[in-house]
Amino acid sequence: MSHIVIIGAGECGARAAFALREKGFDGQITLVGEEEHLPYERPPLSKDALLHGHAPKLVSDAARYAETGIEVLTGVNVERIDPAAKTVQLSNGSSRAYDQLLLTTGARPRPFPGLAGANHRIRTLRTHGDTVALRATLQSDTHLAIIGGGFIGLELAATARKLGAQVTLIEGLPRILSRGVPEEVAAVVAERHKAEGVEILCGVKIQELSEGRDGAQIRLEDGRTIAADLVVVGIGAVPNVELARDAGLAIDNGIAVDEHLRTSAPDIFAAGDCCSFPLRHYGGRRVRLEAWRNAQDQGLLAAANLMGAGEAIASVPWFWSDQYDLTLQIAGLADGATQTIRRDMADGAFILFHLDAGGRLIAASGIGTGNAVARDIRLAEMMIAAGVRPDPVALAAAETKLKSLLAA
């Protein structure tokens, strides 16, 4: 019987396992994950799970794995892949032979430079365990300092304010969200945080980060010192490539895969946060995405290609962030845009459409309360995938239905 082993039991690995069954794969499936929980959704970790102390939101309950014949090994690490013998060595002492292997090893928080291993008052946020630990420390009088003005840091800031904590957010660059979010959109986010009482320090360099018994201290290059009860470092993520690298697979800002998610080794695929891949709609440039939807889409695609479908990656990058009652959604990659068109919508919501020199829509960035921009961002995503060159005047006019531009 054919055996597919999936290393990494997050969103991507779990989706791939179920998709294999839905597509009719009747061989053996083993899903191996280092965390103690069944696969769960990570987006709530910085939001509702932290606010309310929820249990992990499982991708699926245990019964469905059993019913569909997916063996899940939790709390187990893979120590080594032997691509020649086609085996994986597990931390529980056993090994498994595979016919095909899927690597969905994800990413881990980038550590603060020079900071040694485990800390109590200096933490990162990636797993449910991290959220539990943060929740134990965050109280109404806690002073939380966040290093990094990206999505993790900002979502954490919003949740911490809801919990009543005092929040200082430190960003080394001149503004927050400088990676992938246009300045006009980031400004709305920054203003809202300030209105909610978050202190945001941009363009600030950190000289030293140190932990004391009851807190941590951040010394800035300008001489200021910030004393906090808790510091959370949110300065990006690094892909988990070590297993692949040690097995001799090609690495290029992640496990390098082709447009079918195939690595440089026969019978080994990779998907999700851990891999870099060529992006068709952007001239085949190689990217690595850390996003929930990408993890899900690539899990489904990997399953199809493990079964020989030979389908190429066709999706457009898409991500969102929720902070307070604001939702930001972005489809596509805006760098390379030469023209930006703004569409103003009800209640202060707006979308920026980014066009390249040829007038092709390459990205759309929207922000508003609730799901005000969701439908139009979704339509923009479809327009990007279709290579539409929309009329800028129509894009700017909120009364023009984007659906009509998609069909055009």
Added chain:
Amino acid sequence: MSNWVEVCATDEIDEEDVIRFDHEGKTFAVYRSPDDEFFATDGLCTHEKIHLADGLVMDDIIECPKHNGRFSYKTGEAKGAPVCVNLTTYPVKVEAGSVFISLA
């Protein structure tokens, strides 16, 4: 026994579109298909309780605005990850230019 409730005039829903309808503490989504038929489902996605009326209607599919979970709004069937629980649907009728749903 049916309990027909008036939702709106037929021309208040565009073709291939959806509106939200709240009634007695419950929320519904009412659809008009591309072939000009009307349908109704529960208003909230079965994944994370998001209002489906903010989502996109494509043919006979409603897509959740938050995480792109998809359902057939004609049958309520969940069409794959991240949604796995079907939507409840409700009978709909059109009379004298108005749309009614049955909440029996």
